[in-house]
Amino acid sequence: MRPGPKGARRRRGLLARLIGTRGERAAVRALRARGLRVLGRNLRTPAGELDVLAEDRGLLVLVEVKTCGRETDTAPWERIGAEGRRRLEGIGRWLTSQAAFRGRGWRLDLVAVTFGTGRPVVTIRPDAL
Numbered sequence: 191m192r193p194g195p196k197g198a199r200r201r202r203g204l205l206a207r208l209i210g211t212r213g214e215r216a217a218v219r220a221l222r223a224r225g226l227r228v229l230g231r232n233l234r235t236p237a238g239e240l241d242v243l244a245e246d247r248g249l250l251v252l253v254e255v256k257t258c259g260r261e262t263d264t265a266p267w268e269r270i271g272a273e274g275r276r277r278l279e280g281i282g283r284w285l286t287s288q289a290a291f292r293g294r295g296w297r298l299d300l301v302a303v304t305f306g307t308g309r310p311v312v313t314i315r316p317d318a319l
Contacts, residue, residue, distance in 0.1 A: 209257050209258075209259050209305065210255075210257050212257070212303075212305070212310070213255055213256075213257025213303035213305070213310070214231060214232075214241060214242065214255050214257070216303045216310045216312050217241070217242060217253065217255045217301040217303055217312060217314075218231065218242060219312075220301065220312040220314060221242065221244050221251075221253065221301070221314070224314065225246070226244040226245065226246045226251060227244060227245045227246075228242060228243075228244050229243045229244060229245055230242070230243045231243075233281075235281050235284050235285065236284060237277065237280035237281045237283070237284045238277040238278075238280065238281055240252055240253075240254075240278070240281050241253055241254055241255040242255060242301075243285070244299075248294070248295075249294070249295050249296060249297060250282070250285065250286070250291060250294050250295065250296035250297075251296070251297055251298075251299050251316075252278055252281060252282050252285070252296060252297070252298050252299070253298075253299045253300070253301055254270060254274070254278060254298065254299070254300050254301070254319070255300075255301045255302075255303060256269055256270070256300065256301070256302050256303070257302075257303040257304075257305070258303075258304055258305070259304075259305050259306075260304065260305070260306055270300070270319065275298075275319050278298050278319060279298070282296045282298065297316065297317045298317065298318065298319035299314065299315060299316050299317065299318060299319075300314075300315045300318035300319060301313070301314050301315075302315070
């Protein structure tokens with residue numbers, strides 16, 4: 191018996207979450223290798239969810255991770271539209287209004303992770319947005 195469309199969608203959703211989680215782990219390893227201190231992952235704020243919050247020499251770094259299972263024609267940073275940029279900027283404003291981060295500078299980085307054969311390819315674009 192063949193699963194219906196709901197079952198196929200559920201499997202695709204599960205696979206996307208699995209690839210996304212693996213991509214975030216690869217991104218965190220790459221950020222740490224560059225000397226950034228990771229402060230948190232999957233942070234939920236009133237302005238939206240942030241993939242990774244890190245610190246680079248006192249500067250807060252808000253990191254958006256884009257993961258794909260193979261090479262595509264679309265660059266990962268092109269997959270973040272105006273709404274995504276506004277969401278990330280809102281998260282930055284909200285974070286720096288909180289007592290723990292008040293007055294701190296911040297930037298938005300993009301980490302693209304591509305899985306193919308072998309090890310993931312991780313590309314970090316500081317201040318990309």
